[in-house]
Amino acid sequence: xxxxxxxxxxxxxxxxxxxxxxxxxxxxxxxxxxxxxxxxxxxxxxxxxxxxxxxxxxxxxxxxxxxxxxxxxxxxxxxxxxxxxxxxxxxxxxxxxxxxxxxxxxxxxxxxxxxxxxxxxxxxxxxxxxxxxxxxxxxxxxxxxxxxxxxxxxxxxxxxxxxxxxxxxxxxxxxxxxxxxxxxxxxxxxxxxxxxxxxxxxxxxxxxxxxxxxxxxxxxxxxxxxxxxxxxxxxxxxxxxxxxxxxxxxxxxxxxxxxxxxxxxxxxxxxxxxxxxxxxxxxxxxxxxxxxxxxxxxxxxxxxxxxxxxxxxxxxxxxxxxxxxxxxxxxxxxxxxxxxxxxxxxxxxxxxxxxxxxxxxxxxxxxxxxxxxxxxxxxxxxxxxxxxxxxxxxxxxxxxxxxxxxxxxxxxxxxx
Ligand code: RNT
Ligand code: ZN
Numbered sequence: 001x002x003x004x005x006x007x008x009x010x011x012x013x014x015x016x017x018x019x020x021x022x023x024x025x026x027x028x029x030x031x032x033x034x035x036x037x038x039x040x041x042x043x044x045x046x047x048x049x050x051x052x053x054x055x056x057x058x059x060x061x062x063x064x065x066x067x068x069x070x071x072x073x074x075x076x077x078x079x080x081x082x083x084x085x086x087x088x089x090x091x092x093x094x095x096x097x098x099x100x101x102x103x104x105x106x107x108x109x110x111x112x113x114x115x116x117x118x119x120x121x122x123x124x125x126x127x128x129x130x131x132x133x134x135x136x137x138x139x140x141x142x143x144x145x146x147x148x149x150x151x152x153x154x155x156x157x158x159x160x161x162x163x164x165x166x167x168x169x170x171x172x173x174x175x176x177x178x179x180x181x182x183x184x185x186x187x188x189x190x191x192x193x194x195x196x197x198x199x200x201x202x203x204x205x206x207x208x209x210x211x212x213x214x215x216x217x218x219x220x221x222x223x224x225x226x227x228x229x230x231x232x233x234x235x236x237x238x239x240x241x242x243x244x245x246x247x248x249x250x251x252x253x254x255x256x257x258x259x260x261x262x263x264x265x266x267x268x269x270x271x272x273x274x275x276x277x278x279x280x281x282x283x284x285x286x287x288x289x290x291x292x293x294x295x296x297x298x299x300x301x302x303x304x305x306x307x308x309x310x311x312x313x314x315x316x317x318x319x320x321x322x323x324x325x326x327x328x329x330x331x332x333x334x335x336x337x338x339x340x341x342x343x344x345x346x347x348x349x350x351x352x353x354x355x356x357x358x359x360x361x362x363x364x365x366x367x368x369x370x371x372x373x374x375x376x377x378x379x380x381x382x383x384x385x386x387x388x389x390x391x392x393x394x395x396x397x398x399x400x401x402x403x404x405x406x407x408x409x410x411x412x413x414x415x416x
Pocket of ligand 2: 225285
């Protein structure tokens with residue numbers, strides 16, 4: 001039955017000049033980097049018991065992963081329900097310190113502290129690991145500042161952390177034979193009107209220069225993530241959009257766009273082609289902000305579809321590194337993980353099934369009436385039939401809620 005629906009859908013798409021088989025193949029080749037931090041409310045393993053740096057998880061749904069073992073089990077369950085190619089996006093705060101616990105700090109982390117993640121990622125068939133220095137959730141933040149701190153020992157500590165992360169990432173890249181994206185995001189900023197806006201940015205630039213001096217260009221792809229404001233840092237953000245984009249352009253590194261990090265009427269979908277005009281690579285943190293950078297679970301909504309459409313239209317599937325960044329503690333965390341990843345996959349498939357060339361032609365011919373007709377017409381094509389076929393070919397279906405509920409009953413409920 002489902003098979004018949006797919007065959008019929010395929011024919012309908014053919015009439016629009018779209019090859020459903022090609023769309024599914026392109027989708028299954030596109031990796032999505034799944035963030036490790038959805039399962040434990042971004043706390044990590046290295047001692048932090050509350051979140052800082054202007055980001056927040058809300059809710060206390062039972063079942064938070066409290067140990068590495070629990071987090072592994074949850075990730076494995078979630079990954080098992082996610083279609084397509086997956087990478088793991090790891091934060092430095094998820095180090096396995098073992099005997100080094102209490103002995104060393106983030107400025108001395110080594111690849112060995114992440115080896116269990118590599119074994120785990122291999123065991124569950126992931127395509128590689130991306131890495132993030134963790135510039136938050138740590139007592140060495142001084143007055144909320146890290147790489148832009150005017151206190152030299154503080155700034156140095158965080159520079160050293162950044163350098164260690166570049167070394168770790170080089171090894172992670174080599175281990176999987178695929179470059180490792182290292183995303184630098186700092187929470188630095190001020191709650192109230194600052195007296196000096198330039199000084200912190202000059203220090204941040206200096207710190208970045210130091211971190212980026214002499215990294216392994218073959219295996220590490222550095223990126224810089226900007227932000228407009230955070231909770232408790234409303235008035236001034238050191239790593240603003242202009243700062244980060246100009247730094248990245250000058251230094252030849254990557255921009256990372258988090259779609260929760262802009263003014264409410266700005267959209268990342270429009271920034272993707274703007275940046276692709278100048279950069280040959282781009283990274284994304286896909287999230288869903290509700291009124292602010294709230295990091296709600298990503299759902300299949302208009303702006304997500306538009307972002308994925310831009311990637312496809314710009315023929316940039318191989319240029320845009322897609323990562324997830326949301327954290328919801330108010331619902332089942334495994335469900336949250338899977339739903340966000342599936343939404344991105346869905347939006348990508350949706351985009352891959354559109355007749356872009358024909359619509360571009362209408363635009364270039366100035367035929368805006370027919371263009372609108374087409375844009376509306378394609379909205380009701382039988383996308384769901386292709387999506388279900390895509391899932392079926394990977395041994396999956398739409399009924400993942402029941403699987404998550406079962407896992408909750410057996411495993412998550414026991415965590416009290
Ligand atoms: C914060 C940034 C950042 C973090 C993660 C945990 O606003 O989006 O990317 O969410 O690194
Ligand atoms: Zn982000």
